[in-house]
Amino acid sequence: MNFQDFIFYFFSTVLIASALGVITVRNPVYSALLLVLAFVTCAGIWLLLEAEFLAITLVLVYVGAVMVLFLFVVMMLDINLEKLKEGFWKWFPLGGLVALVMVVEIAMIMFGQHFSLEEMPAPEPKTADYSNTKELGRLLYTEYVYAFELAAVLLLVAMIAAIALTLRHREDKKTLDIAKQVNVKKAERLRIVSMQAERKK
Amino acid sequence: MESIRQIFEQLFGFEWGGMLYTLASNVTFISAIIVPLLLGVAYLTFAERKIIAYMQIRVGPNRVTFFGIPWLRGWGQPIADAVKALMKEIVIPTGANKFLFILAPILTIMPALAAWAVVPFSAELVLADINAGLLYILAMTSMGVYGVIIAGWASNSKYAFLGAMRSAAQVVSYELAMGFALVCVLMMSQSLNLGDIVNGQQGDSLLSWYLIPLFPMFLVYFISGVAETNRAPFDVAEGESEIVAGFHVDYSGMAFTVFFLAEYANMILVATLTAILFLGGWLPPLDIAPLNMIPGFIWLLLKIAFLLFFFLWFRATFPRYRYDQIMRLGWKVFIPITIIWIVVLGGIMQLPETVRGDFPLNLWF
Numbered sequence: 001m002n003f004q005d006f007i008f009y010f011f012s013t014v015l016i017a018s019a020l021g022v023i024t025v026r027n028p029v030y031s032a033l034l035l036v037l038a039f040v041t042c043a044g045i046w047l048l049l050e051a052e053f054l055a056i057t058l059v060l061v062y063v064g065a066v067m068v069l070f071l072f073v074v075m076m077l078d079i080n081l082e083k084l085k086e087g088f089w090k091w092f093p094l095g096g097l098v099a100l101v102m103v104v105e106i107a108m109i110m111f112g113q114h115f116s117l118e119e120m121p122a123p124e125p126k127t128a129d130y131s132n133t134k135e136l137g138r139l140l141y142t143e144y145v146y147a148f149e150l151a152a153v154l155l156l157v158a159m160i161a162a163i164a165l166t167l168r169h170r171e172d173k174k175t176l177d178i179a180k181q182v183n184v185k186k187a188e189r190l191r192i193v194s195m196q197a198e199r200k201k
Numbered sequence: 202m203e204s205i206r207q208i209f210e211q212l213f214g215f216e217w218g219g220m221l222y223t224l225a226s227n228v229t230f231i232s233a234i235i236v237p238l239l240l241g242v243a244y245l246t247f248a249e250r251k252i253i254a255y256m257q258i259r260v261g262p263n264r265v266t267f268f269g270i271p272w273l274r275g276w277g278q279p280i281a282d283a284v285k286a287l288m289k290e291i292v293i294p295t296g297a298n299k300f301l302f303i304l305a306p307i308l309t310i311m312p313a314l315a316a317w318a319v320v321p322f323s324a325e326l327v328l329a330d331i332n333a334g335l336l337y338i339l340a341m342t343s344m345g346v347y348g349v350i351i352a353g354w355a356s357n358s359k360y361a362f363l364g365a366m367r368s369a370a371q372v373v374s375y376e377l378a379m380g381f382a383l384v385c386v387l388m389m390s391q392s393l394n395l396g397d398i399v400n401g402q403q404g405d406s407l408l409s410w411y412l413i414p415l416f417p418m419f420l421v422y423f424i425s426g427v428a429e430t431n432r433a434p435f436d437v438a439e440g441e442s443e444i445v446a447g448f449h450v451d452y453s454g455m456a457f458t459v460f461f462l463a464e465y466a467n468m469i470l471v472a473t474l475t476a477i478l479f480l481g482g483w484l485p486p487l488d489i490a491p492l493n494m495i496p497g498f499i500w501l502l503l504k505i506a507f508l509l510f511f512f513l514w515f516r517a518t519f520p521r522y523r524y525d526q527i528m529r530l531g532w533k534v535f536i537p538i539t540i541i542w543i544v545v546l547g548g549i550m551q552l553p554e555t556v557r558g559d560f561p562l563n564l565w566f
Binding site: 132 | 339
């Protein structure tokens with residue numbers, strides 16, 4: 001076993017263990033943190049495949065942004081585990097069926113004729129000046145530009161919808177209108193009164 | 202180098218010897234970066250206290266010295282502080298989650314140090330010369346927020362949790378502006394490799410640095426960097442007048458010191474990156490005889506020191522931002538500026554060759 005194999009098996013073991021941990025540990029914060037570990041080890045495996053752009057983007061997007069917000073929400077929730085466990089057995093047959101279908105689907109792909117080890121050999125080692133990022137960018141913005149733009153629009157729509165659904169204007173909230181503050185005039189705030197000087201008796 | 206490699210290969214066999222040699226040489230290089238960095242951190246705290254003291258017409262630390270030498274008075278202060286922190290007990294609060302409480306400072310310092318792997322110190326001096334260096338730095342700095350969030354939650358304290366929430370929201374929002382500012386840099390340099398970015402700024406003088414065509418981006422990047430490191434005036438995560446000390450209120454001794462080290466290491470990192478991306482890294486300001494004789498490493502250090510001075514100056518000068526003002530600055534000011542500048546830059550880059558070849562534009566495009 002050479003060093004690369006060792007790293008691969010190490011990362012794979014950590015990845016599978018942490019992925020199992022995500023669904024088995026009781027504490028939801030641990031579960032979210034284990035998911036972060038799974039992402040990081042997965043990025044490590046992608047690095048072994050010389051997909052450095054995808055690997056670093058995985059860390060940047062999922063670990064650096066998505067999971068931070070996820071953890072943030074999980075930490076603020078007061079999760080009652082007893083309540084969550086209610087109805088576990090009631091929904092178990094349906095959940096089990098979905099899981100089975102997924103396993104069969106993955107197995108069909110993995111052991112099918114297109115994705116066997118012979119069909120998908122290890123990528124050729126690239127020269128040092130080969131830039132994964134440039135290649136991906138070129139493909140995304142030429143050949144797949146419509147699909148890429150569509151995905152971008154989809155995300156934009158989802159973002160605007162999320163804001164529109166959660167934005168509520170309450171009458172009693174006390175926020176500052178900064179434009180109003182900046183545009184305030186002296187006359188609106190200050191009244192100069194001329195008074196007779198008073199003298200103590 | 203080769204002879205050491207051969208010794209390793211004879212001791213452990215060809216394959217494992219080569220691997221162990223790689224490991225040993227990397228550990229040596231890493232220590233060669235980390236040890237000066239941590240010394241830099243120690244003396245940055247000293248510089249901070251001295252500079253802020255002089256700005257406020259005080260003297261600052263002026264007692265601890267080495268071997269009683271009078272003109273070194275004050276210079277022993279960071280060492281004394283480190284020894285004091287080492288001696289102190291790490292108190293773990295009763296209601297805290299012990300595992301995460303200890304893990305949090307480790308998670309904070311890890312990315313702060315790991316990001317240095319790709320930083321080029323001169324044209325040849327870099328530990329890992331990887332293609333996606335800029336992305337790697339972004340990924341590493343974005344991981345730093347975990348330590349803060351976990352520390353806030355694991356302490357099981359309201360103040361700590363408030364600090365963690367403030368910090369998480371702040372870091373996530375400023376990361377966007379920072380990322381967009383970096384997009385401008387890589388549009389100019391056509392490369393994600395930090396060494397290539399500096400080489401792209403090569404020219405006769407400092408006019409060819411990216412500072413000038415990307416001046417708004419320089420400001421956005423540097424200010425976002427101050428916000429990312431939770432430094433004044435963006436230090437609402439600590440906000441000692443509001444939430445005591447924020448996310449690390451329950452930490453003591455070495456566990457607290459590790460947070461402290463990470464904050465200052467991140468400051469130096471942001472200053473270094475700003476110097477590399479906008480101020481031409483190791484390039485001299487004018488490519489003439491006495492200036493380009495000085496090794497590039499010295500120029501980089503001078504630029505880092507110059508930018509670090511701004512961090513300290515900000516802290517001595519500005520009052521703390523209010524929380525909603527921080528969010529407004531990040532989302533409503535910086536992100537629109539960066540997006541507009543990306544479009545402007547793209548437009549300039551698509552101008553016909555005849556226009557781009559003329560005087561001011563031919564320096565950069």
